[in-house]
Amino acid sequence: MSEPIYIHRYTLHSRRGLNSRSDRTAHEGLLILINGGVGCIHPWEVLGDPSLDEVLDDLKNRRLFRPLVRAAVKCAMVDGAARRAGVSLFDGVRVPRSHATIVGGRDKIDEALTAGFDVVKMKAGRDAPAELQLMHEVHADHPELRWRLDFNNVLGGGELREFVKSMGESLRSKIDFLEDPCRTDDPAWQGIREVYGVPLAIDRDVPIAGNQFRYAVIKPALDDVTAVCAKAMLEGWRLVLTSYMDHPIGQCYAAWCAGKVEKRFYGLLDPVAGLMTHGLFEPNAFIDRMGPVQPEWRSPVGTGLGFDDLIDELNWEMLR
Amino acid sequence: MSEPIYIHRYTLHSRRGLNSRSDRTAHEGLLILINGGVGCIHPWEVLGDPSLDEVLDDLKNRRLFRPLVRAAVKCAMVDGAARRAGVSLFDGVRVPRSHATIVGGRDKIDEALTAGFDVVKMKAGRDAPAELQLMHEVHADHPELRWRLDFNNVLGGGELREFVKSMGESLRSKIDFLEDPCRTDDPAWQGIREVYGVPLAIDRDVPIAGNQFRYAVIKPALDDVTAVCAKAMLEGWRLVLTSYMDHPIGQCYAAWCAGKVEKRFYGLLDPVAGLMTHGLFEPNAFIDRMGPVQPEWRSPVGTGLGFDDLIDELNWEMLR
Known part of the structure; x- marks a missing residue:
């Protein structure tokens, strides 16, 4: 049985363009929720990332070829395991x-x-x-x-x-x-x-x-x-x-x-x-x-x- | 500075052919030693793996494209970190x-x-x-x-x-x-x-x-x-x-x-x-x-x- 994937589209607004190659200030991305864990897919198309539509198509077909999609699903898996265990991922982890x-x-x-x-x-x-x-x-x-x-x-x-x-x-x-x-x-x-x-x-x-x-x-x-x-x-x-x-x-x-x-x-x-x-x-x-x-x-x-x-x-x- | 890679060639001998596709009983592989950690590269060419020569060429050029090479270097890294810390990787790990x-x-x-x-x-x-x-x-x-x-x-x-x-x-x-x-x-x-x-x-x-x-x-x-x-x-x-x-x-x-x-x-x-x-x-x-x-x-x-x-x-x- 395939695990259902839930999505939430978001837009972040920057005051200025964030990239040498673009002046865009609205940045669309996707949160995914799988088996109780969340991940984030934030494509920078101007840097060669796939579009949100391509990402969604990958998710629908459970394709993890694209690094951005694979990384987000990994994140959701790690996050979900910790949430089910009722613990913070940051327990015992020192962030630089x-x-x-x-x-x-x-x-x-x-x-x-x-x-x-x-x-x-x-x-x-x-x-x-x-x-x-x-x-x-x-x-x-x-x-x-x-x-x-x-x-x-x-x-x-x-x-x-x-x-x-x-x-x-x-x-x-x-x-x-x-x-x-x-x-x-x-x-x-x-x-x-x-x-x-x-x-x-x-x-x-x-x-x-x-x-x-x-x-x-x-x-x-x-x-x-x-x-x-x-x-x-x-x-x-x-x-x-x-x-x-x-x-x-x-x-x-x-x-x-x-x-x-x-x-x-x-x-x-x-x-x-x-x-x-x-x-x-x-x-x-x-x-x-x-x-x-x-x-x-x-x-x-x-x-x-x-x-x-x-x-x-x-x-x-x-x-x- | 590139980290030096040390190798050790081994041959394992099986009593019978181990694969539906081959009757070979001598199986050559490679241990690698990097920064105090070891890994193993054991190509099954009959199943489509690269040859030992191809693997060695990858290692010489620090190429980690091939899954077999990448996995062995990851292993050496994980192993080396534990050896330097003086701990067993199996501490607190229950193997099925x-x-x-x-x-x-x-x-x-x-x-x-x-x-x-x-x-x-x-x-x-x-x-x-x-x-x-x-x-x-x-x-x-x-x-x-x-x-x-x-x-x-x-x-x-x-x-x-x-x-x-x-x-x-x-x-x-x-x-x-x-x-x-x-x-x-x-x-x-x-x-x-x-x-x-x-x-x-x-x-x-x-x-x-x-x-x-x-x-x-x-x-x-x-x-x-x-x-x-x-x-x-x-x-x-x-x-x-x-x-x-x-x-x-x-x-x-x-x-x-x-x-x-x-x-x-x-x-x-x-x-x-x-x-x-x-x-x-x-x-x-x-x-x-x-x-x-x-x-x-x-x-x-x-x-x-x-x-x-x-x-x-x-x-x-x-x-x-």
């Missing part, structure tokens, strides 16, 4: 602290500093002069602040080198990594391990990346976490575990995975994760429950991944 | 009991009965009249014994029906399942859920199988365990977790996975697994350590998956 995910300008960085963050991550490459000016100004005022720059492969190799060179030595020494600086299949980048001493991080295409990267960004919403850990062990990567800028259910699943990886495979995970993304969206009942945006993770109360009462109150539609 | 894996005739079934097994699994379909006669004889003497029959898709649909019909009602009621009765892409089998009331089990092609099967055989040597569990939850399958007729290291990894799945996803796993396969091979130091072939699992002593001293004593060659 996070960098601040900056979407915006100086005001957002100042907010992050006030909240206690000592590492910020921001998109870079779309408006290099403005970004460099912002970074120089903030660096002058807060020389200890560390930076993680995500280029989404928007720059060519020459432009990227110019960007990093323009930082100057003092700011450069505060850059943790350059994420997705180049397409992994770009021959001009083969074997290049750093740019002016700054190491590289890989985000998409993790399974085919090699040891030119010192960091890999791992997203439980998409990745087979244990397999990426195995690859990281072989390649000598440090893993930065991040949420998928998705619904708090997905965010909490990422946080739980981070805690589990830290516990089971101590040393693979960078001590600073990227889990605090709910502040990018307008408040709703789930987001309110996540509390203030701060470096330290705060697990929601309740069984499984939490939110027991809110999940009960949602409208769930049986998928047919 | 097993059926007897029968290769041979009445003498092997009698051995299994004497050892206390109440479920036997055997290959079927290569010599139907002899197999049916054997089953009828044993069933007459031991009417409570339950059977699991693995056809490896060697019969056509008509022959399979004839086989099951010939069992008669009493014996049929003792059949747990018919494993791999048919190719999943055989249109004549679409939607068929049982043969004369006997349910079906799927072994290969698990990710694309649907809810016509009531059981699925899951092999941690090959499968992404959590993903198969998720699929099983959706399809309503019961999972029979089995070793890969491989080295005791692989066998112990399968046993550990069985215990973890039982603990985390209670209810997915059939209470009778298929982990007792070391008796199919001529003794060696590892196999001796596994103890007698019996229904109840006995975890080896030591850290990680055990065998600490034997692993130290092996010749390990650094892969270059």
Whole structure:
């Protein structure tokens, strides 16, 4: 007998576009409920994810080929088991602290500093002069602040080198990594391990990346976490575990995975994760429950991944 | 920095051919040692696995595309973490009991009965009249014994029906399942859920199988365990977790996975697994350590998956 799947469609609203490749501010996703457990599917079509219709078709046909669908069903399974046992998934799990995910300008960085963050991550490459000016100004005022720059492969190799060179030595020494600086299949980048001493991080295409990267960004919403850990062990990567800028259910699943990886495979995970993304969206009942945006993770109360009462109150539609 | 990989080639010797498709009795495989943890790669080329040379080439290039390689590196990672912590992976893990894996005739079934097994699994379909006669004889003497029959898709649909019909009602009621009765892409089998009331089990092609099967055989040597569990939850399958007729290291990894799945996803796993396969091979130091072939699992002593001293004593060659 097939297990019924229930769905709840949601829309998160961001104040700005969240991606170098799009200015969209309404972000549609899906919560799934299977055998008492919930999961979140939040496709970023602009980054190559399937559409919600494709995802729904997969679920109807119990197809788990697509990483996004497979990961959400895994989440629902793990969550459901804990809810049935009446325990929180976060019992005995220590979730690492996070960098601040900056979407915006100086005001957002100042907010992050006030909240206690000592590492910020921001998109870079779309408006290099403005970004460099912002970074120089903030660096002058807060020389200890560390930076993680995500280029989404928007720059060519020459432009990227110019960007990093323009930082100057003092700011450069505060850059943790350059994420997705180049397409992994770009021959001009083969074997290049750093740019002016700054190491590289890989985000998409993790399974085919090699040891030119010192960091890999791992997203439980998409990745087979244990397999990426195995690859990281072989390649000598440090893993930065991040949420998928998705619904708090997905965010909490990422946080739980981070805690589990830290516990089971101590040393693979960078001590600073990227889990605090709910502040990018307008408040709703789930987001309110996540509390203030701060470096330290705060697990929601309740069984499984939490939110027991809110999940009960949602409208769930049986998928047919 | 890439992590070095050490390898140790082994050969296990079986008294008979272990597969419906081959009479080979020497079985070559590979132990890998990475960051203090061991894993086992035991390719069954006759079942479509890559050759040892292909596996070695993958390891040299840190490629984890092939399920067999990926699973072994995951095993080494899990094992290494436990060894470094100085703990056994079996601490707090209850491994389910097993059926007897029968290769041979009445003498092997009698051995299994004497050892206390109440479920036997055997290959079927290569010599139907002899197999049916054997089953009828044993069933007459031991009417409570339950059977699991693995056809490896060697019969056509008509022959399979004839086989099951010939069992008669009493014996049929003792059949747990018919494993791999048919190719999943055989249109004549679409939607068929049982043969004369006997349910079906799927072994290969698990990710694309649907809810016509009531059981699925899951092999941690090959499968992404959590993903198969998720699929099983959706399809309503019961999972029979089995070793890969491989080295005791692989066998112990399968046993550990069985215990973890039982603990985390209670209810997915059939209470009778298929982990007792070391008796199919001529003794060696590892196999001796596994103890007698019996229904109840006995975890080896030591850290990680055990065998600490034997692993130290092996010749390990650094892969270059």
